[in-house]
Amino acid sequence: MPAFIDVNGGNKSAVDGNAKTDKASSKITKLSVNRSPNWNSAIRVAVFLACLLPFMTLVEAVATNSLGPDPAEHLMHVTGEWVMRFLVLVLLATPLARNGWPRLARYRRMLGLYVWFYATLHLLVFAQVYIGWSGEQLIEELAERPYVLVGFSAWLILVPLGITSAHTIRKKMGRYWRQLHKLTYAVAILGWVHLLWLSRSDVGEAVIYGTVFVILLSYRVKIAFGKKSRIRAVAS
Amino acid sequence: MSRRSKTWQSYPRIDSSEITPESVWLNRRNLMKAAAAGAGLTAVGEAVAQPKALKDLSFTEASDDTPFKATEDLTPYEAATTYNNFYEFGTDKSDPVRHADAMTTDPWEVKVGGLVNKPGTLHLEDVLSGFDLEERIYRFRCVEAWSMVVPWIGFPLSKLLERFEPKAEGKFIEFKTLYRRSEMRGTRSFTSIIDWPYREGLRMDEAMNPLTLMTVGLYGKTLPNQSGAPLRLIVPWKYGFKNIKSIVEINVTDRQPKTSWQDLAPQEYGFYANVNPEVSHPRWSQAWERRLPSSLFNPNRVRTQIFNGYAEQVAGLYKGMDLARFY
Structure with missing residues (x-):
């Protein structure tokens, strides 16, 4: 079911809009089911x-002790990078699914969970190497280093998103699920602020991710407004 | 070796009682030879950047029980020369070792001027042969909360300054790093916000302190490029970024010089940049450090000491100053 964010979600007309999309998406699902189920699960x-793979590469590197004299820094850097990359991928899945790549929609959940997975690894390395599992030091870090607070908030938001990604919970939540999962954008924005704050002298990466997120977010906003004006046109 | 990770394998181990472990240099030299031979075979007719040959230096060893000889385990040569900050060659820690060999360090000139009676130019040869070289084993604390223990070779900065006779009104020293875009890929980055050349500075009394070292080598040999060849500063009680590399200009001034990091983010990096666990930093905890080599399961975290453990030698320089304000 390819979902997209409806900024005006919750009111009657938006729900109607969603219903239409759901019909469209069930057509898409039927089309793609034409492939054999074995083939689908293999993919x-x-x-x-x-x-x-990025995780396995890190495990291998840690096991063979080949991360250089300061593995902590490397592990933090690489896990953080993958959080950002998976955020881009998960946010790309819906627009691409709606524009000729319908099959991508079904990987959105997996990609979203990988955001959570790499963010959790990022946090675990931080706990192990930077604060030595000390609660006192965690509080100090959160209080004195705003970028840590921002990153930690992003991880906290990922927790309910991850838990509610289970199919059964999702069904029970109905339209509230969609609203909750709009928070993916909040995670992306917080992640980006975290990255920007950490840039010491070169803002290249932050500029690239910022541009990608702005494009993706404006696409969603455009769709939401487009829908609104369509509805208005029908009403008049 | 007690605190060092037992699983550490990719760097040669060094007995801490051995001050100048020749085996390490020999290994490295053999490795370089092998690499050169391999490169020669695979890339015929292609100019391959080769690590330059490092020269052996003759020097006086540091005496025991002095602040010139830290007693902690030495950071292995490989770690100290593959994990560096030298933004002229890129912002990643592994960029300097990969790209710094593009820098020409011979011939090399250092202009010394400003408020001195005898302004002039030092050539590389003058630097290497004109001063009595000493070994100094110092703790090195980066503002990024990692640290090393390195056997540097050099001579007191005061010895250099004396030759140029600073005038009485000279209160500060300004240093500049080489800025050569063609050889320094980091300076060509479009998104870098550093105003090259890299600049650093010291107060005159800090510069004249016996701990302050003009450094030409480490581990008994001349500096590899990534470590700031051919001449760099080491001020062991200050954060790493004060230890400016590949110096081409030294000026005596009457006002506090502008320094690169302070210029970029004055709320984060002060002119003094004295190691101080009490003064918090918005990016890294300064209360602890990872003594390298570190590993995931044995991070080797140690508490950071005020003035990096050199308080007895330097605390007097800052008497009456509010160190939280003058960070």
Whole structure:
């Protein structure tokens, strides 16, 4: 079910809008089911393993002690980078699904969970190497280093998103699920602020991610407004 | 070796009692030879940037029980020369070792001027042969909360300054790093916001302190490029970024010089930049440091000491100053 963000979500007309999309998406689902189920699950496993590859590479590097004299810095950097990359991928999935790549929509959940996975690794490395699992030091970090607070907030938001990604919970939540998962954009923005704040002298990466997020977000906003004006046109 | 990670394998181990472990240099030299031979075979007719040959230096060893000889385990040569900040070659820690060999360090000139009676130019040869070289084993604390222990070779900055006779009104020293875009890929980055050349500075009394070292080598040999060849500053009680590399200009001034990091983010980096666990930083905790080599399961975190453990030698310089304000 390819979801998209409706900024005016919650009111009657927006719900109608969603209903239309759901019908459209069930058509898409039917189309793609034409492939054999085995083939589909093979692709799914391949995507799953591909997303796991950065993690496996890090595990291998830690096991063989080949991360140089300061693995902490490298691990923080690489896990953080993958959080940002998966955020881009998960936010790309819906627009691409609506524009000729319908199959991508079904990987959105997996990609979203990988955002959470790499963010959790990022946090675990921080706990292990930077604060030595000390609660006192965590509080100090949150109080004195705003970028840590921002990053930690992003991770906290990912927790309910991750939990409610289970199919059964999602069904029970109905339209509230969609509203909750708009927070993915909040995670992206917080992640970006975290990255920008950490840039010491070169803002190249922050500029690239910022541009990508602005394009993706404005696409969603445009769609939401487009829908609104369509509805208005019908009403008049 | 007690605190060092037992799983550390990719760098040669050094017995801390051994001040100048020749085996390490030999290994490295053999590695370089092997690399050069390999490169020669695979890339015929292609100009390959080779690590330059490092020269052996003759020097006086540091005496025991002095602040010139830290007693902690030495950071292995490989770690100290592959994990560096030298933004002229890129912002990643591994960029300097990969790209700094593009820098020409011979011939090399250092202009010394400003408020001195005898302004002039030092050539590389004058630097290497004109001063009595000493070994100094110092703790090195980066503002990014990692630290090393390195056997540097050099001579007191005061010895250099004396030759040029600073005038009485000279209160500060300004240093500048080489800025050569063609050889320094980091300076060509479009998104870098550093105003090159890199600049640093010291107060005159800090410059004249016996701990302050003009450094030409480490581990008994001349500096590799990524470590700031051929001449750099080491001020062991200050954060790493004060230890300006590949110096081409030294000026004596009557007012506090502008320094690169302070210029870029004055709320984060002060002119003094004295190691101080009490003064918090918006990016890194300054209360602790990772003594490298560190590992994931044995991070080797140690508490940071005020003035990086050199309080006895330098605290007097800052008597009556509010160190939280003059960070």
